[in-house]
Amino acid sequence: GQNIDQPTEMTATEGAIVQINCTYQTSGFNGLFWYQQHAGEAPTFLSYNVLDGLEEKGRFSSFLSRSKGYSYLLLKELQMKDSASYLCAVRDRGSARQLTFGSGTQLTVLP
Amino acid sequence: EAGVTQSPTHLIKTRGQQATLRCSPISGHTSVYWYQQALGLGLQFLLWYDEGEERNRGNFPPRFSGRQFPNYSSELNVNALELEDSALYLCASSLEAAPLHFGNGTRLTVT
Numbered sequence: 310g311q312n313i314d315q316p317t318e319m320t321a322t323e324g325a326i327v328q329i330n331c332t333y334q335t336s337g338f339n340g341l342f343w344y345q346q347h348a349g350e351a352p353t354f355l356s357y358n359v360l361d362g363l364e365e366k367g368r369f370s371s372f373l374s375r376s377k378g379y380s381y382l383l384l385k386e387l388q389m390k391d392s393a394s395y396l397c398a399v400r401d402r403g404s405a406r407q408l409t410f411g412s413g414t415q416l417t418v419l420p
Numbered sequence: 421e422a423g424v425t426q427s428p429t430h431l432i433k434t435r436g437q438q439a440t441l442r443c444s445p446i447s448g449h450t451s452v453y454w455y456q457q458a459l460g461l462g463l464q465f466l467l468w469y470d471e472g473e474e475r476n477r478g479n480f481p482p483r484f485s486g487r488q489f490p491n492y493s494s495e496l497n498v499n500a501l502e503l504e505d506s507a508l509y510l511c512a513s514s515l516e517a518a519p520l521h522f523g524n525g526t527r528l529t530v531t
Contacts, residue, residue, distance in 0.1 A: 342519060351424075351510065351522040352463070396463065405468070405476050406517055407453050412462035 311335040313411035315397050320417045329382045329414045337402025343382045344396040392418045424523035432529045441496040441526045445513030452494040458507040501530045
C-alpha cells in the first residue's frame with residue numbers, strides 16, 4: 310500500500326515564498342505529481358517528478374528525493390489566486406496507472 | 421480542445437436508490453479514472469478503465485461499479501445508496517502514463 314503525508318493547512322503572505330512538503334511510503338514508485346484544487350473546482354495538474362531533483366515551471370517548482378521519500382512544491386511571488394488546496398499524489402510502479410493522493414494542503418494567501 | 425466532461429453536475433438521491441454518473445474523456449485519451457472526494461477528505465481511488473476493460477479498483481464495495489464504452493466514455497454506477505456515499509465524484513482521463521486530467525465532478529447527495 311501507499312501512505313502520503315502533507316500538512317493540512319498553511320498560511321503565507323502575498324508576494325512571499327511558500328514550501329509545501331510531502332512525504333510518502335510506497336512499495337514501488339513511478340512518479341510524484343502535484344495538483345492544485347480551488348474550492349468547488351477540478352484538480353489541475355501542476356508538476357511531475359520521476360527522477361531526483363528540481364523541476365521548475367514559472368513561479369512553481371517541485372523537488373523530489375526518492376531515497377528519502379520526500380517531495381516539496383515551492384510557490385514563489387505568491388498571489389491571492391494561489392489560495393487553494395495542493396494535492397500530492399504518487400503513482401506506484403507496475404501496470405497500475407492510477408494515482409494515490411494525499412489529503413491535500415489548504416494554502417491561504419493573505420494580503 | 422475540450423476537457424473532461426461529467427454529467428450531471430449535481431444529483432440528489434434517496435438512500436437505497438441507484439445513481440449513474442457519466443464521463444467523457446479528452447479526445448484521444450483511452451484511460452478513465454473515477455475518484456471519490458468526500459467533504460474534507462482526500463481523493464479516494466475508485467476505478468480505472470482502459471480500452472474498455474476494468475484494470476484496477478480501489479477499496480470500495482462491489483455496489484460501486486462501472487463500465488467504459490467503445491468511444492472511451494464511462495459510467496459509474498452506485499447501487500443501494502448509503503448516506504456516506506454523499507461526495508464529489510471526479511472523473512479523470514489520460515493517455516497511457518501521462519498525467520491525469522480531471523473533470524469538474526458530479527456532486528452526489530444522498531438523503
